[in-house]
Amino acid sequence: MINYIKMINWRAYEQHELEFGKGITFLMGPNGSGKTSILEAISYALTGEAALFDSKTRSQLLRDPKRPGTITLRFDVAGIGYEIQRTQNPDRAGGASLIRLNDKKRLAKTHSSVTNQVEKLLEISDDFLRRIVYMAEGDVFNFLNAPPKDALDIQIRTVLGLTQLNEFSIALKNSKKHFRERLKSLQDLKSDLDRLQIRTTADLDNHIKVGEEAKQGLLIKLETTAQELKELDQHTIFAKKLQHEIDNLQEVIHDDSEKWDGFIDKNIQTSLEQFQDNLNVIEQDLTDIRMALARLDGQDESYISIFELLEPYDNSTDTVPCPVCRKPLTLSERNSILKEINKDILAIQQQRNKQTLTKNEISKAKEELTRQINILKPIRNLIAHTDLPGIHLQMSFSEITNAVHELIKEEAIIRQDHLTQERSTTNVRLSELETYQSEYFSIKKRLQDFGFESPEELLEELIRIEVRLLSIRAASQAAEITLATQQKTDMKSIYQQIAGLWSTFTGIDGWEVEMEKLGFPVVINPEYGLKLDMRQLSGGEKTALLIMLHTIIAHHFSKSDFLMIDEPLEHLDPINRRSLIRFLVDAYRHQVFGQAVIATFEEALIRKYQSEEGINIIGV
Amino acid sequence: MSENNLLKGLMDEFMASFSQDSQDAMMRRVNAERLIRLYAGQFIDQHQAESIRILPDQRLAGEDVADFLVQVDDYDLRIVLIDSTNGVPQLTVKYIQEWLDLLEDNPSTAFMIVVWTTDELLALPFSMVQLQTLLKSPEQVEDCLLNVTPLNQLIPVIIQQQVKNWEIDEDLSQKPDERGRDCYSIFAEKIGQAIDKEANRRYKIEERLKAAQEFPYQKEKQVILSILEDALEGKSAKELEYQLTRLPRRGSI
Numbered sequence: 001m002i003n004y005i006k007m008i009n010w011r012a013y014e015q016h017e018l019e020f021g022k023g024i025t026f027l028m029g030p031n032g033s034g035k036t037s038i039l040e041a042i043s044y045a046l047t048g049e050a051a052l053f054d055s056k057t058r059s060q061l062l063r064d065p066k067r068p069g070t071i072t073l074r075f076d077v078a079g080i081g082y083e084i085q086r087t088q089n090p091d092r093a094g095g096a097s098l099i100r101l102n103d104k105k106r107l108a109k110t111h112s113s114v115t116n117q118v119e120k121l122l123e124i125s126d127d128f129l130r131r132i133v134y135m136a137e138g139d140v141f142n143f144l145n146a147p148p149k150d151a152l153d154i155q156i157r158t159v160l161g162l163t164q165l166n167e168f169s170i171a172l173k174n175s176k177k178h179f180r181e182r183l184k185s186l187q188d189l190k191s192d193l194d195r196l197q198i199r200t201t202a203d204l205d206n207h208i209k210v211g212e213e214a215k216q217g218l219l220i221k222l223e224t225t226a227q228e229l230k231e232l233d234q235h236t237i238f239a240k241k242l243q244h245e246i247d248n249l250q251e252v253i254h255d256d257s258e259k260w261d262g263f264i265d266k267n268i269q270t271s272l273e274q275f276q277d278n279l280n281v282i283e284q285d286l287t288d289i290r291m292a293l294a295r296l297d298g299q300d301e302s303y304i305s306i307f308e309l310l311e312p313y314d315n316s317t318d319t320v321p322c323p324v325c326r327k328p329l330t331l332s333e334r335n336s337i338l339k340e341i342n343k344d345i346l347a348i349q350q351q352r353n354k355q356t357l358t359k360n361e362i363s364k365a366k367e368e369l370t371r372q373i374n375i376l377k378p379i380r381n382l383i384a385h386t387d388l389p390g391i392h393l394q395m396s397f398s399e400i401t402n403a404v405h406e407l408i409k410e411e412a413i414i415r416q417d418h419l420t421q422e423r424s425t426t427n428v429r430l431s432e433l434e435t436y437q438s439e440y441f442s443i444k445k446r447l448q449d450f451g452f453e454s455p456e457e458l459l460e461e462l463i464r465i466e467v468r469l470l471s472i473r474a475a476s477q478a479a480e481i482t483l484a485t486q487q488k489t490d491m492k493s494i495y496q497q498i499a500g501l502w503s504t505f506t507g508i509d510g511w512e513v514e515m516e517k518l519g520f521p522v523v524i525n526p527e528y529g530l531k532l533d534m535r536q537l538s539g540g541e542k543t544a545l546l547i548m549l550h551t552i553i554a555h556h557f558s559k560s561d562f563l564m565i566d567e568p569l570e571h572l573d574p575i576n577r578r579s580l581i582r583f584l585v586d587a588y589r590h591q592v593f594g595q596a597v598i599a600t601f602e603e604a605l606i607r608k609y610q611s612e613e614g615i616n617i618i619g620v
Numbered sequence: 621m622s623e624n625n626l627l628k629g630l631m632d633e634f635m636a637s638f639s640q641d642s643q644d645a646m647m648r649r650v651n652a653e654r655l656i657r658l659y660a661g662q663f664i665d666q667h668q669a670e671s672i673r674i675l676p677d678q679r680l681a682g683e684d685v686a687d688f689l690v691q692v693d694d695y696d697l698r699i700v701l702i703d704s705t706n707g708v709p710q711l712t713v714k715y716i717q718e719w720l721d722l723l724e725d726n727p728s729t730a731f732m733i734v735v736w737t738t739d740e741l742l743a744l745p746f747s748m749v750q751l752q753t754l755l756k757s758p759e760q761v762e763d764c765l766l767n768v769t770p771l772n773q774l775i776p777v778i779i780q781q782q783v784k785n786w787e788i789d790e791d792l793s794q795k796p797d798e799r800g801r802d803c804y805s806i807f808a809e810k811i812g813q814a815i816d817k818e819a820n821r822r823y824k825i826e827e828r829l830k831a832a833q834e835f836p837y838q839k840e841k842q843v844i845l846s847i848l849e850d851a852l853e854g855k856s857a858k859e860l861e862y863q864l865t866r867l868p869r870r871g872s873i
Contacts, residue, residue, distance in 0.1 A: 125852075127804065127853050130853075131852070160802070161802065162803060164854060165803050165807075165851065165852075167855075167860065168847070168851035171851070171860030171864055175865050178865050459827070460870060463830050463834070464831075465867065466827045466830070469828075469831075470819065470835060471844050472864065474811055474814035474817070474844075475811060475814070475844045477810070477818075478811040478814045482803045482806040482810060486803055486806070504786055504787050538784075541784070556799065556800045557802050558802075574694070574730070575783060575784065577694075578694065578782060579784035579785070583788075590788040604693075604728070608693055
């Protein structure tokens with residue numbers, strides 16, 4: 001039973017205290033006078049929550065929003081008194097305590113522990129207490145205005161919490177669906193991680209690193225292969241050129257084998273040097289011959305000059321001066337000289353002819369040698385400058401010929417094929433590696449898209465989802481069992497009492513409870529073939545039914561025989577107001593409840609009962 | 621008001637009635653008032669518990685009529701006497717506006733009860749709505765008169781009609797032998813068993829198995845119960861779904 005309340009800085013009150021007695025306490029006053037503030041204060045003290053304000057708007061409960069508000073409530077259960085004190089600060093909950101008054105023992109010192117202790121004392125949960133014991137402003141109005149067909153069922157289910165439980169079940173179902181969809185996408189990612197054997201960030205990074213290294217290796221290999229192929233192409237080109245030169249030379253050798261006698265098996269460089277030496281010798285011979293010819297020419301010219309000097313003879317003189325010493329020469333002397341000269345000139349001529357012949361022969365030899373050298377030089381140059389594998393200048397022509405043949409045959413067909421194959425294989429491997437790498441990068445990206453920084457976070461998320469899913473599955477089962485239990489036992493019992501009440505309101509006996517297909521009880525009257533129909537009731541009857549319903553449920557579920565009703569008469573016509581007040585007073589007289597605090601502005605009606613025992617009127 | 625006060629009031633009304641023109645009419649009125657007084661005494665005795673009061677209404681005292689006020693609960697009834705010359709109730713429209721004004725001025729007055737000075741005290745009740753209808757359709761006055769009823773029968777009926785008696789079934793005050801358990805309590809008990817059942821199942825999926833093995837029983841149970849509390853406070857499925865799908869921070873499991 002509630003005995004006393006003190007409100008400080010609470011809604012309509014700066015500071016106000018009230019005492020309550022057993023029975024019905026009518027809080028009377030006009031709208032805005034503070035009736036609801038008192039009911040809210042009692043609700044707040046008992047449950048830590050005010051019906052009309054949640055945790056976000058609780059500061060609005062404070063009269064001065066800058067100062068804390070405090071509620072002190074004294075009540076007793078089974079003859080033992082208790083005192084609750086709760087403070088609401090402007091921005092947060094303040095202190096709280098629950099004290100047992102007979103021994104001053106503090107039973108709780110936080111808001112939540114006070115609520116828990118009150119729940120234990122009254123054997124009713126705080127939300128149940130708020131839903132059943134406190135019929136807040138609007139509850140009656142809502143019931144009166146609910147569709148009559150389902151109003152009672154809805155009210156019972158709502159008061160019992162089954163409507164809310166159903167909403168909870170829907171939320172569980174939707175959450176399950178939500179998690180399953182999320183799990184599906186996460187498990188896809190997880191199976192990809194498993195397939196790639198990734199469990200940790202290190203695994204992933206390592207895979208990416210190894211892949212990168214392998215990729216670099218393959219790229220280098222590709223580059224090398226490409227280089228080799230390029231070189232091979234060059235070699236082939238050079239080898240073919242060399243082959244061409246060799247073919248030419250072989251033709252030349254074939255045509256004039258004598259000149260190339262021994263060449264084939266000789267070191268080609270040596271042969272060339274020999275040819276060059278020979279050529280040098282021939283060149284020297286030619287030079288000598290040219291010089292000899294020049295000398296002969298000189299002699300010849302000298303003789304011709306002398307001859308010319310001696311020659312112009314005109315028979316007028318017996319002598320002619322010596323062209324050298326100017327001594328007069330006789331004709332005979334002259335003739336003798338001329339004869340000698342002619343002889344010499346002839347000799348010179350003969351020598352010249354001989355020299356010229358020799359020169360021609362040497363020139364021919366030189367020409368031949370030069371041709372040989374010119375044929376050999378390209379071969380020598382190709383070998384010297386192309387660095388063809390297995391071919392060098394110290395080899396003989398026949399060796400070179402064989403080597404070139406082998407080179408062309410091997411490189412072109414085998415090695416090139418091998419390298420090409422290798423390049424192809426490397427490319428395939430690179431492609432595979434890139435695909436492989438792209439999977440890792442893709443996985444990394446997918447992890448990031450899901451908000452994970454590592455595979456471990458994904459695994460942890462999967463476990464956290466599975467944990468919550470396990471909770472949700474368990475909660476779904478518990479909700480089903482709870483619903484079934486309430487339907488079979490509590491709801492049935494409540495509906496049986498409703499059936500009795502229905503007889504009172506309708507004046508017809510024989511109302512019973514039957515369980516419908518879905519397991520919910522329904523009130524029927526088999527004798528008259530009737531079903532409970534709220535349309536049969538007036539507003540006052542509905543209100544009375546609602547109050548009785550709350551009372552029945554409070555009796556059924558808790559030790560509480562206390563009710564708080566805010567403005568139950570507000571929406572009723574005068575006849576129903578009178579009827580309801582009479583009903584409430586009668587209900588108290590019949591000990592349907594032990595204490596009720598009812599806020600109303602119907603002073604004229606209430607005054608009639610003020611002298612009666614158990615009826616208290618507090619003007620607010 | 622005491623009986624003496626009632627009698628004094630009635631005498632005052634009686635003195636006022638001397639202004640009646642007709643001796644017969646005066647006699648009928650005196651008789652009617654006497655009958656009402658007698659009836660009032662009996663009625664008050666019979667309904668002591670309901671604190672009904674019947675008293676002369678001084679405000680209505682006039683030349684032609686003497687009236688009474690019946691106070692019940694938060695409403696009252698006003699009795700108006702009309703002379704009936706030949707024992708037959710008759711009604712002229714001239715009174716109707718006067719009564720309507722009176723009802724409009726007195727919101728607590730539920731009915732005007734017109735009583736004719738006949739031996740049976742034939743009477744008719746008029747509510748504000750009925751008077752307004754008669755003003756608009758005076759031809760209905762004659763029809764109304766067909767419903768006249770003796771006053772001693774009419775008053776209890778009217779008073780009875782102003783309040784309904786919903787009898788309290790004795791069973792309703794009987795507390796049940798076995799107290800029911802609210803759905804939160806049932807759920808709170810069953811969720812533990814359901815968690816055990818789920819956690820002890822054999823799972824093939826690695827994460828599910830690990831979740832079952834490492835299930836943070838107290839934390840999760842607390843989360844579910846906390847969301848159930850919010851559900852019971854009326855949060856919508858959508859709001860609850862949001863709470864259910866909010867997972868604990870990474871590293872907390």
